[in-house]
Amino acid sequence: MISFEFSPQQKQIKELVHWFAKHEMRPIALEADRLGRVPDEWLKKVNKMGIQLNTSSFSGGRPPSHSEGKKEKKEREGNRVAVIAAEELAWGCPGIALSLPGPGLGGPPIQSSGTPEQKQRFLSIFMKEEPRWGAYALTEPEAGSDASGIRTTARKVDGGYILNGQKIFITNGARASWVVVFATVDPTLGRAGHRAFVVEKGTPGFSATRVVHKMGLRANETAELLFEDCFVPNENLLGGEELYSANANQPSGFQVAMKTFDSTRPIVAAMAVGIARAAYEYTLDIVRSEYPKQGRLYYEAAALLAEAEQEINAARLLTWEAAWKADIGEPNAMEAAVCKAVAGNMALHVCAMCLELLGPVGLDGHLVEKLYRDVKVFDIFEGTQQIQRLVTARRLYAPYGVHV
Structure with missing residues (x-):
């Protein structure tokens, strides 16, 4: 049975990454969006800290050794840690999160299908002083x-x-x-x-x-x-x-590509949850501080924000399930597709709703407006909404011998 209690490692990582997102990412997020790049000096500093968006497990910026991988049989939690960290990084800024040094989406296929020599050769470069991608x-x-x-x-x-x-x-x-x-x-x-x-x-x-x-x-x-x-x-x-x-x-080459999505789609879903949470929390603060407490608009806004919180929590739980199944070694293709579809659609809805509630505060140059632009692609890349439905339908009908 999946547990909703964070392990000591998960709690520590969540707190560390949230601190990083709040104090290191948020202050430069709007400027990085305006300039269309993350400052090189900032990336060098982050690389030395060992922070990265790891698409297979959050390892503090350093890929695990082969011996560590062999020992990790008792209870793996790398995928759960990865989605927890991804949500916090996206809460800080999804554009910056995807710019963090590391193997990125190329990491999972090398980890799962590469030869020992290829893993050593291509993954060891991320232990260097200079940022690498x-x-x-x-x-x-x-x-x-x-x-x-x-x-x-x-x-x-x-x-x-x-x-x-x-x-x-x-x-x-x-x-x-x-x-x-x-x-x-x-x-x-x-x-x-x-x-x-x-x-x-x-x-x-x-x-x-x-x-x-x-x-x-x-x-x-x-x-x-x-x-x-x-x-x-x-x-x-x-x-x-x-x-x-x-x-x-x-079709081994195709399987390599699809297997990658089983580990990365929960990461993308977690990032969508982080974006929605960022928009929701920002809007909630504005509504609490600036809306008349007894006015009709206040109650309407409160109802919409309550709905947003429900949707965010539901998407997060689906994401955790997909990551948990990967950690215990069970096939998670359907769960990965479901959480990706639900989280992407949810984040689009929440960000649009927050933008409408904020009115002029949500115009160009403000956080929620940026998040609204950022979030659209989370319903597209790693497989569109339609592809996720197709993946899900195939697995639902497969036991009955029906090809979708």
Whole structure:
């Protein structure tokens, strides 16, 4: 049975990260949004503190060693700690949270599918003094929600593969030291043709063509990547040839991508909860201090804010369930999809409601207006609302032999 009591580690992490979000992130949030970047000196300071948005577990900014991973069998709580920390970081500023140094979305596929040599080689760089980033490149101009339709190609040659194609909306893609890139060895094979590669920055034929200007999350870098006859050596094929040849009839590359979402969708849901909570708390303070206590508007606002609190708590519990199932080693694909769908939609509704309640206070240059712009993408990336419903429906109908 899942417990709602925080473990000592969870409580300590929550308090630490909330302090960091309040005192280090909030003071620079609006300026970072206006400038469209997080100051380099701030990132260097944070990197030394060891704070990051870790998409598999919150490890204080340092990936666990192989021996630590083997010992962690009694009770894992890394995924629960990760969603607790993600909520607090997003409460501080989601754009800055996604800009924190670390492996980012590229971490989970390397942790789950990389060879021991690849894990050591690509994850050890985050123990350096200078800030480093990793990235995850799946989305393409004509393959967003339908990840099975990617068209970036990987042609086998002596010693490796030649990649050609384009990726879009890649978080930290231009600054990343390496990017986990999904490509197909044969488009006619569909999912079975997918392979995952780790492409390092500076590789000939690999470039970031532009950084995208966005409505929200402006503080975070989002890039378009181009691969033009880009040679990637065999040792950068994630998991090695054995991963794919041992399961010749299975879509291993596609499974790597989907398995990543099972661990990252609860993180995204937790961030949506954090954004909604930030808007709700800010608006609640304004209503309490400035609305006439006996007026009709006060009671109407109170009723709306009570509804918001209920929705936030419900989404948080769904998120905790998905993280808990991952921690105890049970499949959580449906729970991850459900919490992502519910939290994203909830946060959109709460932020819009708060903006309406605030009126002129919520105009450009104020926290809730920024959160309203930031939150929209949380209903889109990591799988849209429609994709989450599809994932959920497939698992609901699977026991009855019905394909959705």
